[in-house]
Every structure is written in C-alpha cells, then in structure tokens.
Amino acid sequence: MQKKVLISGSTGQLGSELKSISSDYNDFEFIYKNRAELDLSDCKKIQEVFSNNKFDYFINTAAFTAVDKAETEKESCFDINAHSLKTIVKYCNPECRIIHISSDYVYNINPGRPLQEDDITKPLGIYAQSKLQGEESLLKERENSIILRTSWVYSEFGHNFVKTMLRLGESKDKLSIVSDQIGTPSYAREIAKCIMVIIQKIEENEDTHDYGGIYNFSHKGSTNWADFAREIFRLNKINCEVENTTTAAYNAPAHRPLWSVMSMLKVEKTFGIKIKDWKDCLQDCLSRLS
Numbered sequence: 001m002q003k004k005v006l007i008s009g010s011t012g013q014l015g016s017e018l019k020s021i022s023s024d025y026n027d028f029e030f031i032y033k034n035r036a037e038l039d040l041s042d043c044k045k046i047q048e049v050f051s052n053n054k055f056d057y058f059i060n061t062a063a064f065t066a067v068d069k070a071e072t073e074k075e076s077c078f079d080i081n082a083h084s085l086k087t088i089v090k091y092c093n094p095e096c097r098i099i100h101i102s103s104d105y106v107y108n109i110n111p112g113r114p115l116q117e118d119d120i121t122k123p124l125g126i127y128a129q130s131k132l133q134g135e136e137s138l139l140k141e142r143e144n145s146i147i148l149r150t151s152w153v154y155s156e157f158g159h160n161f162v163k164t165m166l167r168l169g170e171s172k173d174k175l176s177i178v179s180d181q182i183g184t185p186s187y188a189r190e191i192a193k194c195i196m197v198i199i200q201k202i203e204e205n206e207d208t209h210d211y212g213g214i215y216n217f218s219h220k221g222s223t224n225w226a227d228f229a230r231e232i233f234r235l236n237k238i239n240c241e242v243e244n245t246t247t248a249a250y251n252a253p254a255h256r257p258l259w260s261v262m263s264m265l266k267v268e269k270t271f272g273i274k275i276k277d278w279k280d281c282l283q284d285c286l287s288r289l290s
C-alpha cells in the first residue's frame, strides 16, 4: 500500500519542487495543501486536517519567510513558524513522521569552520528566533522528527534571488550587492530530493533506526551574494556589472548572519546523500528556467 505524505506550503519554492519530483516516487501518495487548505496560523484548520486523516509523513515546507516583514509582524511570524508546531503535534497521528524545514539563521555564529548541528545557536531577529522556537517545540514533543536546516534557497518556482537577478540583470547595467555575508545557495529541487532519500531510508530501516534530530542540508562550496549574482550572470551570459556593498550599507530591517556555511557531514553519513557543488546545482536550475 502507498504511504501517505502530506505536504504543507504547496505553492512555495520547496512545496512546488516536491510536487515536481513526486512522479519519481510511486510508493508514495502525496497530498498537497496550500495556505488556504492548511493555514498554520489557524489552529482550527490544523486540527481539522490532522484529526480527520492519518498520514505516514508530514513535510512542513510552509513558513513565514519574509524576513524583514517579520520584524513588524512578530505575532504572525511566531504563530506560523513556532506555535503551529505544538498544535500540529497535538493533532497529528503519533505514527506520522514529521519532517520540518528550518534555517541557517538559527546559528548566527562564526566558529571559523562550517557550522555543525550541535553548535550553539544565537538567532537574532524575529524570523530567526521563530524558526529556532519551532524546532525546539517540535523536538520536545516528538523526538523522532527530522529537522533540515537549509540556507539561501532558490528554485525555478516562486520568488528568489536567482529569478530576481535574471530580471534585474536584463534591465540594468550595474547592481550593488552585499559581499560580506558568506554562505551556500541551496537549490530547492535538491532539498526535495534529499527529503525523499531520508523518507526512503526511514522506510528501509524503520525497526532499527530512529534518525530523529537536526541535519544541515545545502551544497558543497561557499560564496557571497555579490559573487552568487556574478555566477548567475556568467552562466546566463548577462552583461551586468556587480559592485560589492556591505550588509551595514544595505541596512535591511532584519539582521542577517554573516557566516552561513554549514557542514553536511551528518546528513551525508546518516543517509548516504551525495552533496553536489553549488555551482552545478545553479547551472541545473538555470537550464530548467530557460
């Protein structure tokens, strides 16, 4: 019998990528819910979806992701990214494995090496703090949940840096872009594939392994936003000059971590996932976009 996989945030970047790859996974029945169908700020809606159905997996891609807007919409951001997890766990059938997506923003430290899952967290800003609280609520109530911390997400779907650069690069000769934040861009299609590898591994080893906990997931290598833009323009042969600027000069409402490079050893070792180079993944996304 097919295992039932519920996916929230089905119109977002990751939700859309999961939809796009789902036909490769015939052992699973995917049920997609958009914001109206499973609104994480609405406890009654959460109760309705989870009390009336049983799932084998719940992939929670839905989130309040507008980092700057979160600074003025604290309550809504915490309701969606943190408080909802308590309600979900309350009504979700206990056999259901929850796979939740979190963010590099929870770390906000620079230990002088790639960030590891057991490093301390010092989130600054409403979005970052709400994401950490969401993680903590979930793991406290349901230890066998899987939390994937990812960074700098882009996709052929939705709104993201890659698509913004493609648009701006065609209409402007020069752009000023922040160059003092170091991290790794993550292709949502690869995050989606990683989630499916994790689910398959759980299916294979259900009786002997628990797997619950936090895992980083991104790609090999690192860059900064200005160089990321340069690589997009180089690959798509767009003639647009990029000038470096600083986080301080950009002066966004919400704090951004300056170091977001994560170690992927744990996810590699535990699930046998091969981590690809970020530039190869970018090339793949750009090919699909064209």
Ligand SMILES: NC(=O)c1ccc[n+]([C@@H]2O[C@H](COP(=O)([O-])OP(=O)(O)OC[C@H]3O[C@@H](n4cnc5c(N)ncnc54)[C@H](OP(=O)(O)O)[C@@H]3O)[C@@H](O)[C@H]2O)c1
Pocket: 008, 009, 010, 011, 012, 013, 014, 015, 034, 035, 036, 038, 039, 040, 041, 060, 061, 062, 063, 064, 065, 080, 101, 102, 103, 104, 150, 151, 152, 153, 154, 158, 159, 188
């Ligand atoms: N984007 C990044 O750079 C980044 C980096 C690190 C971690 N993450 C995490 O990765 C996950 C996936 O992010 P993404 O990039 O796919 O985000 P996204 O494209 O912004 O999609 C978020 C989805 O959540 C939905 N949503 C918003 N409020 C909701 C609510 N109250 N109830 C239910 N759904 C709601 C949105 O619905 P609408 O389409 O109707 O707006 C959208 O479908 C999130 O947990 C995010 O925090 C993202």
